[in-house]
Amino acid sequence: MSSPDEVPALRVEDVHRAYGGVPAVGPLDLEVAAGEAVALIGHNGSGKSTLLRIVAGLLDADGGEVEVAGWEGGSVHARATTSYLPDDPVLYDDLSVAEHVEYVSRLFGGDGFDGYAEDVAGRLGLAERIDDLPSRFSRGLRQKASLLLGLARPFSLLLVDEPFVGLDAPGRAALLGLLAEVHHDGAAVVVATHDPEFVERVDRVVALRDGEVAFDGVATPAEALRLVGA
């Protein structure tokens, strides 16, 4: 096998998926280099979430190939490499935020609720609620707890689905900063979003239309908005 530097963080080839006979994604080809930051944009129903869920291993593709850092998508090593932050936070009812981090981080080979997790929690405004049960949180706080879970563990590919929905202004600013840091540290970051501020910060914009790549390159926020028909 070639050197890790040459292996793309994500390679999607001829992937397609339909729901009840209605195509949702593809056939679609996409490659994301290691350490690259990509904004995945597109109108509602364009296939962004479906694509991210297929890459994360939550959805089965009807056909095609997915590789994460050279590993087959959904395989144990691809899972070890990927962190997926969904748009619908799913958390345990009986674990506090800190206990969540301890549990999930260790399952991914991390150090549990360490100094880094504490720092991220503080920046997301969760420091005071770290020992509370997220089942009693508002939507926004649950979203922040889910972001903390996704960031406080080892990964080299970060997949984020609509992360800014439901976040307050400080949370949004903190997340933008954290995503920039993660990217700076060498992780590939793929974010499905309509947020122009994030689009401005990335290396590359991929626009999906009806499940296929309609644009792939560098785009300004205004161009991105035009691409999604806003």
Add this chain to the structure above:
Amino acid sequence: MPVDAVAPSTEDGTVDAYPVDPGLLDDLRRARRRRRVAEIHWVDALYRVYMAGLVGLVAVALIAGTVGDTPLTAGQVGDVTAHGPAVIGLVAALAVAVGLRSGSRGGPLAVEPGDVRHILLAPVDRGRALRGPALRQVRSALFVALLVGAAVGRFADRRLPEPVGAWILAGAVAGVTLVALSLGAALVTSGRRLPRAAASGVAAVLLAWSALDVARVAVGGAPVPASPGRAVGWLALAPLDLHVASLGAVAVAVVLVVAGLAGVGGLSVEAAERRTALVGQIRFAATLQDVRTVLVLRRQLAADRPRARPWLRVGRGPARFPAWRRGWNGVLRFPAVRVGRLVLLAVAAGAAFRGAWSGTAPLVALAGVALWVGALDVVEPVAEEVDHPSRRQSYPVEEGALYVRLLAVPLVVSILLGLLAGAVAALPGGGRVPLLVGLAAGVATALSACAGALGNVVAGAPSGGDELGLIAPEVAGLRMVLRAVWPVVLAVLGALPLLVVEADLDAGRPAAGMASALWLAVAGLAALVVAWVHQREAIAEWWRQAMDAAGQGGAGTRGDDDGDEDEDEDDSGDDEEDERR
């Protein structure tokens, strides 16, 4: 900073199978379980045991009362020996078919939503992660099957020869085998990701084979090789006629369960996620006694969606009777699986009529329940309007009048199902019901079941904020039970006159008079339900005004401000809650 991957470098090509210590998951789970157990209060635990024991005792007492204890004659024992294995085999085939279908949708496991997102996406051995929950589920189901099977064996002993111990043992082993076959089939299907069409195909073959087996034993005809399910039947009836082949069922059950547990890691994460969300919602809706929501969620779980193209096109032009056309548009889009289910339920009701006619009177309840379950699907055109109150309120038609108009098509479909049940009851063979009696029983039961299902759908889930708060807790509890039970009771009432006809004919009395009067009374009850649906808005309004008047009177007498506040809150309740009253 955690930007790193625990997956080892691919440079040397040697990698660990699992980059995270496999024991870690077990340790973390154990810690969670310890904590959960520590949080359970002993009073809660005792209360659960008490309730389970109470329900079990009541069930056993009820069954004991209906089974009776008159020993069967030698001829009847011969019938049981001849027909029983094939009939029990059909039940076994049904259990395996349910398992296969469930497995093709990711069943029988329903893991925690958090486990799907966090554990199944973690770099851990999925087989190891899922085997524990699967084993616990299998263990619990087999334990319940053991108890139920042993209880059934104990009841069988009261009417059949041979020692009680033999029947208890046979019942327990057959019960465990039956459930193990179903669970094992489900686990293997989900672990191997058998496509839905293949699972349904295998299920259909098993069911058809067993049905032919039953038919051949009952009415003769072309020889059919003994169905595989018969082995379970031989096991259950081993005290009467021991077959060595019955051990084959036990062996197959063990193999299926072991293979299923070994391959559980192959479960599709997509199926697991979908199932876990829906099962959670179904459990919640069931605790609220919300039958309609349970039905809708179960359909989602079973991917039971309306057809894109109807079986037949109903005219596209201007509709003189739009509700009539809308009803057919909905019913003619029923998917094949729903149509098949309705036909099966009608056939089951017909078979239950035959059983009741030949002396097992409690089977009329089974006929009523089968047609009531079918009717919950049949009243779909009405249910669609009930499900969307804001759209319904935009129509320039009274709510009750709209429901009654939409009921026309469900009534026609119910009559068709009732005729089918009656025809099955009148087929030649043991327990044959006279044709006219069978058809009358089928139609009456189907119509009363339709009225009961209409009541379920229109009444919806009990509202926490209604007048229940004004009545004593004991009365409120009784009211809740009645609310849940009356639709099924109404359905069963439609079948009861069959027993009267049977008794009259046995006694040599003319059967038509009393039975006709009873069926007319049932029809009257069903008509009352329809009238209630038509007028329930007016009744609810009258009730509201009566409550308001009582509240004002009471507040005036007490001079209590709280009463006024409560009243205001009631008034501000949303329309949906008001309708539920």
